[in-house]
Amino acid sequence: MCGVAGAINLTRPQGTPFPDLHAMLSMLTHRGPEEAGFYADGVVGLAHARLSIVGVNNGLQPIPNEDGTIWAICNGEFFNYVELRDALRMRGHHFKTASDTEVLVHLYEEMGWEAVRELNGQFAFALWDSRRGRLVLGRDRIGVRPLFYTLFNGQLFFASEIKSLLTCGIPRRIDSHALAQVFTIWSPKAGRTILDAVSEVLPGHLLFANVGSPDLTTQQYWRLTFPAVSEIERRSTDDYVEEIRATLADATRIRLRADVPVGAYLSGGLDSTLISSIAQSQLPHQLHTFSVAFHDQEYDERTFQYQVARELGTLHHVIECDPDSLRVALPDVLWHTEVPLLRLTPVPMYLLSQLVHKHGLKVMLSGEGADEFFGGYDIFKEAMVRRFWARNPTSRVRPQLLGRIYGHISDLQTISPEFLQRFFGQGLSETQLPYYSHMLRWQNTGRTTRFFSPHLAQSLAHYSVIDDIAAGLPADLMDWEPMARAQYLEITTFLSTYLLGSQGDRVGMAHSVECRHPFLDHRVVSLSNSIPAAMKLRGLNGEKYVLRHAAQGIAPTNIIARQKQPYRAPIRSVFSGRPLPEYAQDLLSEQRLHATGIFSPEAVKLLLAKVQNSPALSEVDQMAFVGVLSTQMISDYFVENWDVHAASRRRELHMTDVGAQVA
Amino acid sequence: MEIKDRIREFIVANCLFGDTSTELNDDTALLDTGIIDSTGVIELVLFISEEFGLEIPAEDMLPNNFNSINRLSDYVQQRILVTAQE
Numbered sequence: 001m002c003g004v005a006g007a008i009n010l011t012r013p014q015g016t017p018f019p020d021l022h023a024m025l026s027m028l029t030h031r032g033p034e035e036a037g038f039y040a041d042g043v044v045g046l047a048h049a050r051l052s053i054v055g056v057n058n059g060l061q062p063i064p065n066e067d068g069t070i071w072a073i074c075n076g077e078f079f080n081y082v083e084l085r086d087a088l089r090m091r092g093h094h095f096k097t098a099s100d101t102e103v104l105v106h107l108y109e110e111m112g113w114e115a116v117r118e119l120n121g122q123f124a125f126a127l128w129d130s131r132r133g134r135l136v137l138g139r140d141r142i143g144v145r146p147l148f149y150t151l152f153n154g155q156l157f158f159a160s161e162i163k164s165l166l167t168c169g170i171p172r173r174i175d176s177h178a179l180a181q182v183f184t185i186w187s188p189k190a191g192r193t194i195l196d197a198v199s200e201v202l203p204g205h206l207l208f209a210n211v212g213s214p215d216l217t218t219q220q221y222w223r224l225t226f227p228a229v230s231e232i233e234r235r236s237t238d239d240y241v242e243e244i245r246a247t248l249a250d251a252t253r254i255r256l257r258a259d260v261p262v263g264a265y266l267s268g269g270l271d272s273t274l275i276s277s278i279a280q281s282q283l284p285h286q287l288h289t290f291s292v293a294f295h296d297q298e299y300d301e302r303t304f305q306y307q308v309a310r311e312l313g314t315l316h317h318v319i320e321c322d323p324d325s326l327r328v329a330l331p332d333v334l335w336h337t338e339v340p341l342l343r344l345t346p347v348p349m350y351l352l353s354q355l356v357h358k359h360g361l362k363v364m365l366s367g368e369g370a371d372e373f374f375g376g377y378d379i380f381k382e383a384m385v386r387r388f389w390a391r392n393p394t395s396r397v398r399p400q401l402l403g404r405i406y407g408h409i410s411d412l413q414t415i416s417p418e419f420l421q422r423f424f425g426q427g428l429s430e431t432q433l434p435y436y437s438h439m440l441r442w443q444n445t446g447r448t449t450r451f452f453s454p455h456l457a458q459s460l461a462h463y464s465v466i467d468d469i470a471a472g473l474p475a476d477l478m479d480w481e482p483m484a485r486a487q488y489l490e491i492t493t494f495l496s497t498y499l500l501g502s503q504g505d506r507v508g509m510a511h512s513v514e515c516r517h518p519f520l521d522h523r524v525v526s527l528s529n530s531i532p533a534a535m536k537l538r539g540l541n542g543e544k545y546v547l548r549h550a551a552q553g554i555a556p557t558n559i560i561a562r563q564k565q566p567y568r569a570p571i572r573s574v575f576s577g578r579p580l581p582e583y584a585q586d587l588l589s590e591q592r593l594h595a596t597g598i599f600s601p602e603a604v605k606l607l608l609a610k611v612q613n614s615p616a617l618s619e620v621d622q623m624a625f626v627g628v629l630s631t632q633m634i635s636d637y638f639v640e641n642w643d644v645h646a647a648s649r650r651r652e653l654h655m656t657d658v659g660a661q662v663a
Numbered sequence: 664m665e666i667k668d669r670i671r672e673f674i675v676a677n678c679l680f681g682d683t684s685t686e687l688n689d690d691t692a693l694l695d696t697g698i699i700d701s702t703g704v705i706e707l708v709l710f711i712s713e714e715f716g717l718e719i720p721a722e723d724m725l726p727n728n729f730n731s732i733n734r735l736s737d738y739v740q741q742r743i744l745v746t747a748q749e
Binding site for chain 1 (some may be wrong): 681699729
């Protein structure tokens with residue numbers, strides 16, 4: 001795991017100076033604190049900050065091929081590098097290091113860009129092919145590892161994090177469309193960032209930059225897809241169970257490959273318990289497990305976490321998050337996420353990776369992806385019930401099922417079924433909309449845009465986030481099962497963008513911790529996508545039906561039987577009933593709000609009063625509060641006062657120059 | 664101030680945060696337009712209880728009593744009468 005950065009002269013003459021590669025890398029030292037390596041000639045510059053995990057003693061990057069015509073840097077891992085390396089050696093390639101990145105260089109020599117299809121991993125790489133004058137940027141299939149880029153004055157800059165690009169003097173402006181996206185789907189849509197000048201390489205895509213051409217081209221090498229209803233293969237539960245077990249065991253096995261110890265995150269739910277169980281059974285030593293506990297009992301799952309740790313015999317570590325620790329950590333978290341948040345869920349994950357780092361570990365397994373691919377989320381149940389209800393809209397019984405799904409939301413338990421019917425009945429009959437499953441959630445979240453300033457609202461008057469997303473959906477989406485459509489939306493608009501970014505890579509790498517996700521192995525993904533929806537969600541209590549069966553005999557029985565508790569973090573207890581922290585008082589002052597110009601100071605004032613004093617604070621109110629506060633902070637960090645923050649956050653590098661520094 | 668005005672003032676400040684661009688007349692459907700969400704119902708109940716010194720029985724927690732400023736106002740007036748008679 002690491003940080004990468006670099007630059008290339010596209011339409012500027014060869015030898016035109018690059019931005020300072022050292023300065024770019026100095027913003028990424030948290031990702032790779034151990035070594036720094038550089039390659040530069042007159043055309044391209046590559047920089048790499050290293051966190052040693054594979055090939056610890058000789059894996060310094062950038063890494064060249066035999067004759068130095070191809071150079072690569074990579075953030076992340078190719079888990080199947082052992083098999084790929086063996087095959088390449090047979091074909092006569094010479095390996096100078098034990099690093100997995102070297103595999104890419106030789107594989108590219110053999111196959112060109114299609115080499116990426118052979119990689120099983122989570123990665124973001126840059127590969128310089130000097131013979132063709134071509135730079136290739138590539139990102140893994142689901143988007144576990146980040147890779148940002150920008151075109152500026154005839155040069156292309158790229159980096160693992162946006163802050164690295166900002167050292168190059170590029171324009172810093174908030175993108176109003178991206179802001180509307182954050183306030184509707186919790187993050188900018190895939191490929192976009194909160195700054196209008198910066199884009200991200202899409203998951204499953206390559207981006208080509210050719211010397212002499214101002215245009216970038218892309219190639220999609222992998223596509224998230226589901227079978228048409230008419231083409232779904234139907235096999236027995238036992239058949240699926242056997243294949244899931246074998247695939248997941250192998251996905252976990254290759255993710256234990258590292259020259260340093262691998263630990264696991266444990267939430268107390270089925271997914272992380274299953275992964276920890278598989279990992280512990282494959283390891284000759286005791287697994288270190290780590291979990292988040294909450295002071296606020298409504299959110300706490302520690303009873304289950306301890307129980308799993310006891311049954312599996314792991315060495316278990318817990319970080320308890322109280323309101324104060326969440327308040328204090330939020331500013332640091334936002335420095336790392338580089339995007340506003342509507343929830344505080346990344347904050348505990350940030351504190352958790354800090355604990356992992358203190359214990360000297362750098363690699364964690366996680367259960368991320370199981371809910372998306374095996375049908376664990378409430379939103380899938382909600383869509384199922386609404387479809388069922390829509391077939392008989394006058395039914396009084398059908399809508400009552402909805403109250404049962406959201407047992408953890410107390411407000412929905414105290415209001416009458418008639419109200420439930422009113423809230424969930426909106427757009428009930430529009431079952432032919434491709435985004436039927438997510439429409440209510442997006443509309444509800446979208447109410448947070450009410451706090452935008454009149455000026456911003458005006459500029460967005462003709463822009464619809466939902467239409468924008470709908471326009472990018474696959475042409476054959478409506479041929480899939482309704483559940484597959486919901487899965488696609490959940491994966492592409494939430495998992496890849498928010499969960500793996502703000503709540504995943506960024507808060508892990510803030511403390512040099514790499515998370516590995518066996519459920520996101522593309523073999524697991526392709527298997528799960530071939531399984532009929534009815535095998536994933538069977539009735540209201542039948543979430544992850546086939547995965548639960550697969551877990552029998554592997555994970556502790558009562559965890560398998562346990563109903564899912566969504567991972568949430570408190571907001572009310574963190575901010576209500578006492579004065580706001582100093583940073584919030586400053587950022588939310590009328591003067592600062594006016595200066596930033598994004599929100600209406602009058603509306604925010606009413607919101608703050610409500611947050612501090614009101615006995616009832618809705619989900620939308622809570623999201624709006626966190627959204628306004630975090631947007632103000634992102635604007636402060638990366639737009640208004642970038643120079644001040646950059647100076648105080650920059651870190652020294654351990655230097656090792658590699659290759660010819662010509663320029 | 665009339666009952667209707669007091670209710671409107673509360674909704675504008677607490678549910679619309681002063682936003683006057685959203686159409687809100689006495690018959691605007693509060694639930695169907697999303698002006699009031701599930702927590703908003705609870706907020707309204709708390710507000711009415713405190714502002715008018717009324718108890719709201721569980722069986723009265725119906726969308727029909729809450730779906731517009733007019734309906735809410737009618738309901739409050741009726742409760743005031745009932746409470747006075749008790």
